[in-house]
Amino acid sequence: MKKSNTTLYRARKNTVNVLIHILLAVLCTIWVLPIAWIVLISFKAKDGPYMDTLIPAEFTIDNYVKLFTDTGVLNFPRMFMNTLIISIFTCIISAFFVLAVSYCMSRMRFRMRKPMMNIALILGMFPSFMSMVAVYYILKAIGLSEGSLIRVALVLVYSGGAGLGFYIAKGFFDTIPKTIDEAAYIDGATRFQVFTRITIPLSRPIIVYTLLQAFMSPWLDFVFAKVICRADARYYTVSIGLWNMLEKEYVHQWFNCFTAGAVIISIPISILFMITQNFYREGVSGAVKG
Amino acid sequence: MKRKKSKEFANPYSVSNAFRNGDTLTRLSAVIMGLGNLAHKQIIKGLIFLAIEIAYIVFMATKGIELLLDFIRLGGEEEIEIYNESLGIYQYQPGDNSLLMLLYGVVAIFVTIGFVVVWRASIKSAYKTQCYIEKGKKPLSFRDDIRGLFDQNLHQLLLSLPLAGILIFTILPLVFMIAMAFTNYSKIDNHLTLFDWVGLKNFATVLNFKDSIGGTFWSVLGWTLVWAVAATFSNYFLGMILAMIINRKGTKLKSLWRFMFMLSVAVPQFVSLLLMRTMFSQNGIVNNLLIKYGLIENALPFWSDASWARVMVIIINLWIGIPFTILQITGILQNIPADLYEAARVDGAGPVTIFFKITLPYMLFVTSPYLITTFTNNVNNFNVIYLLSGGAPTPVGSTAGKTDLLVTWLYKLTIDNQYYNVGAVIGIMTFAVLAVVSLITYHRTGSYKNEEGFQ
Known part of the structure; x- marks a missing residue:
């Protein structure tokens, strides 16, 4: 009787632990996603803020080059x-x-x-x-x-x-x-x-x-x-x-x-x-x- | 307690004592500053006082009086066109600029206050020298005074520059702005170059429900308070719960989780906020993705609908604020005495009971100063609102949008609409709200009462 109680308790504790780790993982994704996205876009090839995919199709470093060489306007x-x-x-x-x-x-x-x-x-x-x-x-x-x-x-x-x-x-x-x-x-x-x-x-x-x-x-x-x-x-x-x-x-x-x-x-x-x-x-x- | 404090800094060389017990020389120093010092061979000191007096009198005689009179009148001459016959053209004769008159008037008042401070110092110094002589001591030489600045009077030396900075860049502009609240300096009726004192009229306008500005004020004030309470407590509680989840025994990879949350703190706030605005805009990536995968038909009105926008700013503020809360709270959480928890567990308390009966009361007790500061910062949270929604959606014909706080409205009123006087009133009102909240709570905190606890 007592033994089954502890296994039950342990099982419950494990589920709680797993749930909490899943929760943390989801929250961390929410927190990291926008930052990861900034980095991804900074290497994006096509101009403009319009996007319908999370990960850009082509990558380039032109944006960085333009930032430091195109000094006419900004x-x-x-x-x-x-x-x-x-x-x-x-x-x-x-x-x-x-x-x-x-x-x-x-x-x-x-x-x-x-x-x-x-x-x-x-x-x-x-x-x-x-x-x-x-x-x-x-x-x-x-x-x-x-x-x-x-x-x-x-x-x-x-x-x-x-x-x-x-x-x-x-x-x-x-x-x-x-x-x-x-x-x-x-x-x-x-x-x-x-x-x-x-x-x-x-x-x-x-x-x-x-x-x-x-x-x-x-x-x-x-x-x-x-x-x-x-x-x-x-x-x-x-x-x-x-x-x-x-x-x-x-x-x-x-x-x-x-x-x-x-x-x-x-x-x-x-x-x-x-x-x-x-x-x-x-x-x-x-x-x-x- | 109060009496003890005033005794601690009791100064025998005060101005009133100088007049009561001073000799003729000391009393004459009130008219001719530095006389007492000069007569007792403190030549340099006496000359400095005298020079300041002469400089002040010259300033007042040549300019100061005029500036103060202008401050009261604020000018009235408009720019006029005069036909110059010898050149055969129309020329403009510059009129008065009330704004500069107001500014220079405030400066003249500051100069006068500064002069009064020096005047008091000169009387004290003369009296002090007199007392030294009466007691048979040698009066302090100029070198002794300089040495004193590096020792017992070090605060005068160290504080002079920072105080000058605060005076010029914080207090002077603030007084200038407060003065503006009592004028009609505004685009309304074209009072941008010439304006006048109007007394408390602007306060009446702002506080009046029926006026268009007054009505806006009350609704903005209401939203500001709702926002400040919601933003402060949602961040506080969710941040605390998250910190506890990360800290609890069963959680693995604690430092990894903490690092992931901290990452967002490192990105400059205006960058992440501007990015969020773009992401959630009408054609932003969030709407695009949701439409692409068929979850919604039309773009969600994140910033164009009042309720959506209000909820969005609070949610995104969570994204910004929770990492800061975790940062601040983790240390305090770990300091809660462990035996409290053990005793509760022995008594059969569950995690929920423990949270509400032990953790929460303890945290509220320790972090009340932190909560006040957060509340103040949220009332003045310009960045989150201005960069995210920009106050949108704005009803037609109104100066404030549905998500505008008092501070962002103040910015719009002064920068975009040039209603400087109303803006100044709003600033004073914001201050009043904060002053009431903090005065009630701040003086009760331990760190204020017991600042020498560790020394």
């Missing part, structure tokens, strides 16, 4: 370089801003600290591009809305408010034991020395995380870039370019190139993303173990 290589330059500067400036602010909020004690943290929280609740039009006019008033200064304008837009995103790095600094700092003060170190010689070297994961996060934002944003570049195609970033490829006048010749471009910028971003995730986990779990 100059992808230049957009790529624009975005690269902008993101390098953005990433340096905003990483400095974020680290400076989060160190102060975590380690220094001054009267305006709590009010500032609350203000940061409140500012975060306004839709970010509500002020977009205003930002454009401010940049215009400073004289940064024309010509190659558009790049400077975009760098400033992406990094200007970066100091507000201090919460994650502050959480990290909070986990570094204060006793380390205090030992350094006793040895006669100034706060600046503690910041540069102790806190920064201990914070490698969170610094990498901040750097990568800031590096990625110009590649992903298209709203601000569109408003600030207006019609000046010379300073378009990759995301505006990809967006334009799906506009009505371009979509027939450029749909395959859109997917090719998507694949090309997805590869570095996914690598960066995986690195960030590792650092993020490391960062959240604390700087000094034990």
Whole structure:
């Protein structure tokens, strides 16, 4: 009696396991299919978004070649370089801003600290591009809305408010034991020395995380870039370019190139993303173990 | 608790103390900034204060007053045509531009506030020097001040640049936009170059059920809330269940499953969203395949029917959001104390009971800050709506579509329709909705109350 009960139980457990694995397989297909499809189309031979089969009939690398050589209408290589330059500067400036602010909020004690943290929280609740039009006019008033200064304008837009995103790095600094700092003060170190010689070297994961996060934002944003570049195609970033490829006048010749471009910028971003995730986990779990 | 905090940062060198206990020199510093410092041989510091005062007065006298007056009047002269007799042609004499007047006015106000801050600092500094002398101590030299910036006043040094950035690129534009909400800056009645203050009229328009914009506002607000709740909780629960399925003991190849889901996170969101839009469009691959295999006769109206579009954005948002949820939640799930589960199992609880009595309460307790952030992000989820449906389907004559959120509507109002004032009101309303939700919940979370728990 007892034995048959356990076999019954085991049989039920096995069916549950099998069902769950089937469910997972189905769900994974749903999640992977669109991505696989992007890759497939980027090698498709015939132009245009119209398809009635999942797998294209012919394969070619012409889409990639066209993307980098056909620079008459949509100059992808230049957009790529624009975005690269902008993101390098953005990433340096905003990483400095974020680290400076989060160190102060975590380690220094001054009267305006709590009010500032609350203000940061409140500012975060306004839709970010509500002020977009205003930002454009401010940049215009400073004289940064024309010509190659558009790049400077975009760098400033992406990094200007970066100091507000201090919460994650502050959480990290909070986990570094204060006793380390205090030992350094006793040895006669100034706060600046503690910041540069102790806190920064201990914070490698969170610094990498901040750097990568800031590096990625110009590649992903298209709203601000569109408003600030207006019609000046010379300073378009990759995301505006990809967006334009799906506009009505371009979509027939450029749909395959859109997917090719998507694949090309997805590869570095996914690598960066995986690195960030590792650092993020490391960062959240604390700087000094034990 | 509050009182202790204010005592912690009690400053003997405050402005009120300076006026109460200061000598003539200190009090005179309120008029001639830096006087107290100069008299006590803090030459550089005193000169800096003095220079700032002179610069401010010159600025106000030459431009500032005019800018502030313009800010109040917002200009009224239109562009006019003048016949130039010597050249024999018509010339345009430029009129006023209210927008620039508004912007420069806001800047002048910011400059004034900044000056008040410096003014207070100069009085404090003069009083501090006076106290030092009275106590027989040597007043701080300029070098001491610089050294202090790297030590006990490090925050002033480190925060100056980031704060300047936030001030110029976040707060200034925000104040500018909020000011716009009280004007008639809009394409309606052609107020794009010249506009005026109208008080709370725009708020009345937006909140009025009967007005066409007001009616749209309430329906968009309703959908925004439905969307935010549906998107937040569907992602949260389905993501949690999926994370639990992957984590459970019997599941093989855990890291493979996780990797497959994570793959979609790595693709830039706007790429996958634009692709989804194409896939589900009228002639997209999904419709084509379904027709080809005879499952349907006519193309399904994914984006052209209101109910279809609303369900679609929520479903596709699941595709986007669930991997993020798994990422965030897996770690927390593994931290649930195992003895809780064991005790429940000994008491004969089934998996369903365990989920509702242990896992869910625990998760809701720990992840409430995460839920608030997700809710906020969903209310402001511009990308998913704008890139997927673009707010479609849009009823004829309306500025907002059936799937438009407040943020996408704001974008359309300002960029496409140039109703800047109404757009600004919508932005303020969005903020109000979020502020109410977060203020109620945020201050109760542990990470806010107990931030020094690990230090």
